Amino acid sequence: MPSATVNNHRPSELLSRLASAEPEVKLRALREVKNQIIGNRTKKLSFIKLGAVPAVAGILADSADDVIDYNNNNCNVNNNINNILVQSAAALGSFACGFDAGVQAVLDAGAFPNLLRLLSNSNQKVVDAGARALRMIYQSKLVPKYDFLQQKNMEFLISLLNSENENVSGLGASIITHSCETSLEQKVLFDAGILRRLNSLLEGGSLSQRYSSLESLASIFKNNSELVSKFAGAEIERPLGSIIDLLKDRYPRTRLLACMCLIVIRNTSPHLLQDIGVKSKLIHILLELLDDPGQVGDEASFAFSSLIAQKEDLQKLALEANAIDKLHHHLQKGSLRPRRYEGILLALADMCSKLESCRSKFLSLQVLNLVTDALTDDSADVRTAACICLKSVTRSIKVCNVGNSFAVLVLIFNANIAYEMPIQNLSAGYFMNEMVVVPLVQLFLDPSTSVQVAALGAISNVVVDFTTHKCIFVQCGGMKQLVQLATSMESAVRSNALWALKNFVFLADNRLKEGVFSELTASLLSSLICDPEPSVQEQALALVRNLVDGCMNSVEFMFAEDGLILGAIGRQLQNASKAEIGIQGMYALCNVASGNEFHKEAVMHQLFPQMVDKNESFMINFLQSNDSQLRTATVWTIVNLTCPSSPGAFGRLVKLRNAGIVSQIKHMVNDPCVDVKFRVRTVLGQSMAFGDN
């Protein structure tokens, strides 16, 4: 009976036996290494650290050379060589199985070309072992891409796919899944007639051939609507049907892969698979696959997300299929593997991203508590997913105070000031309690940038609150941390921190704003307005816009440190790289222009600086922009500057007229955007009050 202990199989001792000159000893050692590492990540790692991979790769290389030397002269010797080849290839394949460190070690040891050589061996077991190992390796992104564009590579690939050996044809399909990314690569494969071969593997192949051909089909179609229409059109009608048939397959993995393939096709060409039957079938199958205890169940939620993301009709269907109940049920089970946990949270996030009915279902089931728990999970991916889910749910306007939001709208009209209003998340007050806020704020300091960014995204929605709860956020140090993060090295962190601050000061009282402003300082804010990253510029300008909400005290912020901020805004507007920056900058000026005479003149100074008045004013470009929001913001500013009740209005009107702006505005009386049209009429009315026509 074989000994069950591991005592006399210590890795180091095994390694020395690998180096033995005796083929028998070597073979036994190889087999033992293989048997120790299969299924055992810990062992793989410790063997890799001891340098086992180069040792095994060396044996493979030597024996592959021996095959040529002996050239079938001696049957016994050959038998031994073949066994060594099989065992070493199997060991290398296992090192690479689902383990990037192993793949790297195998690649570094130069084993790749020798494994390829095994494919042309005359012994089927050697071919099997080589193909299996290569397939394992091709699961990793660490492997260099296969170059389909070279003629001889394409020929080799076709020979793999045409092989009778299912491991070899499976390898061919895995290479496609691994390396087919660009539309050119997709087209080359399509033109080479690969689809026909994949399709025959789909219909007549074994289980594993079916798996790999479904995966390769998906990678050939991904985001390439031209190929999809060629495929689903006249040329080959059947394949789509045969994929749909596989939705009924008895193997869960086949059903999952068929779903994923159809989802790729649907997302690429939305006009296909519009049949409600197929849509609800996909939803039902994926929800059912969540129950699978293995990898299929883990991946089902990701496939579900890709099916429903951004698509209201599918989210509605999924809600009717009790998707939220089912996802909730899985969360309740607890002790989920990270991948599964992450997938379920992201699926919930996508479910709640658009429809109010979904969010109210989410709230009624009290899923929130479970999602909040996930904020402190060990896995960074799970924490990120929990933040994304919270962000999605807090978009809810369900529990918003109607009276308040109405008041906001009235306020905007009365004072001619503009907020960057986070319209989507008026309900956030509901979430503004310690249970959610404190763990979210703690994630600001998370070691993972993606967690930080996601936490900031979530807090952006949570901190919007009309009245009372903002102080919780300040008390737990959230505001100070946001300011800190606004100076992060990562532009995504800077921009999301500013986004959150922007929402935080939205309709906040002056005391809170002063707090934020003194923490931020004028110099930091103006340098953020001039950040190299446009998304940061935009958020910094939007923050200014909300900070200066027409009340005199807050307008004064702009004039701290000799009007540093105002100057920065002016500079950005002179050379705004995209419309969004113009919009936020103009609204910021618009709000300043709602102040007193001095404020209005300061805005004029930014709009018409002495130095550049020979050039056409950027205001004209803004008014002629295709972006209606930019036109609106610009006209609003002019409304505030020419308000007849202020003494200097006429002088400013003259300046605007001289710059050709008034005549431009006259051309806009029938602007397609209602907002613009009304504001244009206000400007013209005001200018007529000064006798202009």
Add this chain to the structure above:
Amino acid sequence: MPPFWIVIRQLVEIEEQMATSKKVITREEWEKRLNDVKIRKEDMNKLVMNFLVTEGYVEAAEKFRMESGTEPDIDLATITDRMAVKKAVQCGNVEDAIEKVNDLNPEILDTNPQLFFHLQQQRLIELIRNGKVEEALEFAQEELAPRGEENQSFLEELERTVALLAFEDVSNCPVGELMDISQRLKTASEVNAAILTSQSHEKDPKLPSLLKMLIWAQNQLDEKAAYPRINDLSNATLEDPTV
């Protein structure tokens, strides 16, 4: 359509007809209906072959192939390898079984953590059975504990297994069923199923599920009618309807 489905469909049709009152169907009437169902001999043969192959009866399958001319849907040689693995687990030689599976196809245990854990667990059980306490502890620590860290449910199963060491009389302790021969059979059939799946073969034979369907359909029908029931499944004798 497979023959048993036809029978089941008939049963369901009869059931529908008799939705209102409980009708009596005589043996004569029943047999006449059964005779109307045409079942191809080849289909029956395929069912039998499927059973023999899946359950691993190589010699019987070989004989049956020669006698009936039914081709198995799998290379019979692979059955021998699979049976050797199954047998090794059944005899408690788990390490041997693991090595055999790895020779057959190294991907099976590398991509199936649950099966790998159950085999290792079985190895631990065998060590405990043989009274090798120290070895068992070392094995649990070195091989199984890392798997428990990766998966909560493995950890629970591991704890249950290690608990065996705490009892003098393991067969009469709360986790005693782990020592039972049925635990070996459970593990053996799990390996068997995994090997079959890796060979693109279904892991369960069709015959038992057809019999289950037959029983289900009869139970449904019982509520609606009295008819010649099959109680003795191995001989398929029709009982007289009891009124």
